Amino acid sequence: MKTSNLAELAARTKSEDCVSPKQDNIHSPPFRKGHFRRSSYESAKIQLDHIKYSGRRGPLYVGRVNSLNSCDLNEAARSTQTVVTFNLDRDRDRECSTSFASIETVPTMDSGLGSVCSKRSSLDRRSQTSNSHFECCSTSDFDSHSSPRLCDDAGFVEEEEEDVELHSRNRDSKLKPNNQQDQSKRRIVLPALNIAKTLFSRNRQSEITSKLWRPNNRIFKESNCISTTGLIFENRPSNLPAKSEEEAAKHRALYQELIEQAKKKEAKEAKEQKRLRELQRKMEDQVAASCKIWVEQILPKWAEIKTSKKCKELWWQGIPSLVRGKVWSLVIGNDLNLTPDLYEICCNRAKMKLEEINKMRAERSISNPIGGAPPSPTNRENTIDSIQLDVGRTFPHLGIFQEGGPYYDLLINLLGAYVCYRPDIGYVQSMSFIAAVLLLQMDPYPAFVAFANLLNRPLQVSFFRLKKPQMTAYFIAFDQFFEQELPELYAHFDAHDVRSDIYLIEWIYTMFAKSLPLDVTCRIWDVYLRDDEDFIFKTAIGILRTFEQHLLSLEFDEIVHFLCHIPDSLTSVELFANIEPLMKPYINTGETAKCKRSFVQILAEVNERVHPYHHLYATEGISMLTLDPNLCTNGLSSSNSTSSGLSTSTHTSISGIKISRSLSFFLRDMLKSPPAASSEQSFTLKKENGMPMSSSSCNLSN
Amino acid sequence: MEDYKYLFKVVLVGNAGVGKTCLVRKFTQGIFPPGQSATIGVDFMIKTVKVGEDKIKLQIWDTAGQERFRSITQSYYRSAHAIVLVYDVACQPSFDCLPEWLGEIEQYANRKVLKILVGNKVDKEDEREVPERIGKNFADANGFDYFLETSALDATNVDTLFQEVATRLTNDMKLTDERFHNFKSNENRDGNISILDRVLERAKCANCRT
Numbered sequence: 001m002k003t004s005n006l007a008e009l010a011a012r013t014k015s016e017d018c019v020s021p022k023q024d025n026i027h028s029p030p031f032r033k034g035h036f037r038r039s040s041y042e043s044a045k046i047q048l049d050h051i052k053y054s055g056r057r058g059p060l061y062v063g064r065v066n067s068l069n070s071c072d073l074n075e076a077a078r079s080t081q082t083v084v085t086f087n088l089d090r091d092r093d094r095e096c097s098t099s100f101a102s103i104e105t106v107p108t109m110d111s112g113l114g115s116v117c118s119k120r121s122s123l124d125r126r127s128q129t130s131n132s133h134f135e136c137c138s139t140s141d142f143d144s145h146s147s148p149r150l151c152d153d154a155g156f157v158e159e160e161e162e163d164v165e166l167h168s169r170n171r172d173s174k175l176k177p178n179n180q181q182d183q184s185k186r187r188i189v190l191p192a193l194n195i196a197k198t199l200f201s202r203n204r205q206s207e208i209t210s211k212l213w214r215p216n217n218r219i220f221k222e223s224n225c226i227s228t229t230g231l232i233f234e235n236r237p238s239n240l241p242a243k244s245e246e247e248a249a250k251h252r253a254l255y256q257e258l259i260e261q262a263k264k265k266e267a268k269e270a271k272e273q274k275r276l277r278e279l280q281r282k283m284e285d286q287v288a289a290s291c292k293i294w295v296e297q298i299l300p301k302w303a304e305i306k307t308s309k310k311c312k313e314l315w316w317q318g319i320p321s322l323v324r325g326k327v328w329s330l331v332i333g334n335d336l337n338l339t340p341d342l343y344e345i346c347c348n349r350a351k352m353k354l355e356e357i358n359k360m361r362a363e364r365s366i367s368n369p370i371g372g373a374p375p376s377p378t379n380r381e382n383t384i385d386s387i388q389l390d391v392g393r394t395f396p397h398l399g400i401f402q403e404g405g406p407y408y409d410l411l412i413n414l415l416g417a418y419v420c421y422r423p424d425i426g427y428v429q430s431m432s433f434i435a436a437v438l439l440l441q442m443d444p445y446p447a448f449v450a451f452a453n454l455l456n457r458p459l460q461v462s463f464f465r466l467k468k469p470q471m472t473a474y475f476i477a478f479d480q481f482f483e484q485e486l487p488e489l490y491a492h493f494d495a496h497d498v499r500s501d502i503y504l505i506e507w508i509y510t511m512f513a514k515s516l517p518l519d520v521t522c523r524i525w526d527v528y529l530r531d532d533e534d535f536i537f538k539t540a541i542g543i544l545r546t547f548e549q550h551l552l553s554l555e556f557d558e559i560v561h562f563l564c565h566i567p568d569s570l571t572s573v574e575l576f577a578n579i580e581p582l583m584k585p586y587i588n589t590g591e592t593a594k595c596k597r598s599f600v601q602i603l604a605e606v607n608e609r610v611h612p613y614h615h616l617y618a619t620e621g622i623s624m625l626t627l628d629p630n631l632c633t634n635g636l637s638s639s640n641s642t643s644s645g646l647s648t649s650t651h652t653s654i655s656g657i658k659i660s661r662s663l664s665f666f667l668r669d670m671l672k673s674p675p676a677a678s679s680e681q682s683f684t685l686k687k688e689n690g691m692p693m694s695s696s697s698c699n700l701s702n
Numbered sequence: 703m704e705d706y707k708y709l710f711k712v713v714l715v716g717n718a719g720v721g722k723t724c725l726v727r728k729f730t731q732g733i734f735p736p737g738q739s740a741t742i743g744v745d746f747m748i749k750t751v752k753v754g755e756d757k758i759k760l761q762i763w764d765t766a767g768q769e770r771f772r773s774i775t776q777s778y779y780r781s782a783h784a785i786v787l788v789y790d791v792a793c794q795p796s797f798d799c800l801p802e803w804l805g806e807i808e809q810y811a812n813r814k815v816l817k818i819l820v821g822n823k824v825d826k827e828d829e830r831e832v833p834e835r836i837g838k839n840f841a842d843a844n845g846f847d848y849f850l851e852t853s854a855l856d857a858t859n860v861d862t863l864f865q866e867v868a869t870r871l872t873n874d875m876k877l878t879d880e881r882f883h884n885f886k887s888n889e890n891r892d893g894n895i896s897i898l899d900r901v902l903e904r905a906k907c908a909n910c911r912t
Contacts, residue, residue, distance in 0.1 A: 386719070389718060394740075397737060399737075402737070428768065429771065466770065501743070502743070502744060514739055560746045564744075665777065666777045669810070
């Protein structure tokens, strides 16, 4: 009767305090699912033990425990049994009454090889009391044992039920007296035992059994002195001879060294991380501070403060992205007096147009093709068609302008509205990049206003409306500016026939949005909006200056390839450091002929020479700016005569316009000057050694 | 210093979005970039191929397709050895524009430039709008030297295309070099040469490709 009560109690307290998922494993076979994997060495050992002891009964086990306690641990290790070690908290041992502690520990002396819980549950169900077993198991030896470590057989898990039975009997019998004394307070908790699964465990540290038993009001806190490494008191398999002192010491030293190194490395990494975090925080603080200044001090008094020196300085540092859109809107302004209504109308018209085109396309693909009418020069509304194509190809790496992305419709609307607003310009590839950058900073309507007004600036008008004389002036001005600022690189480029238009076209059309990382682009736009178009060209020089040494070592192919694909690693800090020298005001003493001119000055001079004949381009359309490549090294002959032959002698007065030879080819082509027989380019490509390499039959035909 | 026997300049033209850049990327870098930005102005790539024993360097100029950029891109035609005109087999308008492009080529490129017509995106077989036969007929009727259908997506004929360009240019070049040497040696032997001979020689030369 008592025993069954006890068993019930045990089972109850068990379910309260212990994690005991498996319940019905009393008759489970020794190897169950969920067994830990063993090394072949362990398995062999276990089997051996199993064979040895399979015939024996409980008392044997107890005897073994006792022998373990009494004998030297090393002896135990050298015995035929595989030894499992675990730590018992020393204090707990002492706290426990002599017999009690030992008995509480016995059931949990699980080898860790089998499932502990199932065994425990089976223990709890057992209600047999066996005094003989209790006697056998009387563990005064345990208590008196100096070492907190107890050994058990790894083969324990393999043992027959009888062994398990033994434990439960032991425990129950032990509980009995306590139960009589104070039943209400009795709780049985598995003691905290961290048990190494196997002695020489490999990768099995994760599965440590740790349970808490609180026998009879005594609370045993989970021991924290136990670690898997601490549990291994044998540093080599038991069947090998022990290490010599010397060797052991050496190994200890090596181990210490390893630990030291790891610690040092860790410390170093932590320090580096801390440094980076500091840096990051510092930058964030800086941004936050400047953000505050922008919001609280600059924006409220924008009109007065925008030209102040302090504001300009702060501006140079970059506008915080929080206020960037706002500032850009303010700076770009709305000279075109666009209204939300107009935007709405344009948007709607664009949508209609787009639907119309899509419908037409669908119809055409059904009925047979009817060649597309070429766009008339005054109405380029049909270019709306290619917007759809290009929007998906805008900043593909961001993945937000693609179909289904959050900005897809916004970008289509903005560009479509612009095409309807300015059908004479229509959509020009690269507009999608500019519009996308603006959309990233502001709402759709302000972005449209900024876009339309931005494209109304002289530089953009020249390029997007393809005003060739103005474009020519910009190219020539850049050419001169380049020569002035980076003469060495300029000469190198000229020698290799690297024309500035190859890279400059993309840079100007997209305002670097396609060529440089987005954050760098935004910083450039910040200052571009502060300083106007000359900053675009200064940036171009800045890029060339940043990579000057590298570019000087390259040949034509590599130079062009490099400039068409600027590395993404370019940072704004690096770039702006290279632009900064160009930002200083030029002091024109007028004494030396070599005094530097600003880009604006150069452009003004070039314009003066190019533009008097502007009306002639408009009427005749061709050839007023005749560029003879043979003369270009001395000077550009801009002539009012259509004959290139005459220009040499009659127009030396304007030979001040110097451009590189290679660029002159481009400009001539662009201006559609009919190729004069005398200046027909020889179709010869030179190899590096200077040997002419005939590459086409053209040589012969001339 | 790279050593190569010949250097050829190949220019790709054609409507926007027909896949010029993807063709070039596939050929030069072996990748099909899923998100490719529109080309503004011109893009530039280099690749060295082998024709027989000779190393041939191809300078590939990939131009912007939009009509607006034509006056800029046409300056790249001038010194081109080969012009690859690309259309999209799944886009009829890109095929309809071919005569315009031909006009550009005839106006700005060298007379003897190698002209190749390429129908790209054959992987879109379901959406095909231009049958291969139509493309072939157009190429034959307009004096193209070579016609090929490609796909940058699944690499169909991409290498073949550029290999063919390199081979043909190399062969032409060798022929020209030979003729040039013969011509020179003739000149040296005879000491003088009649203008008629010169004209005949040139005419032969002009006909040799077409």
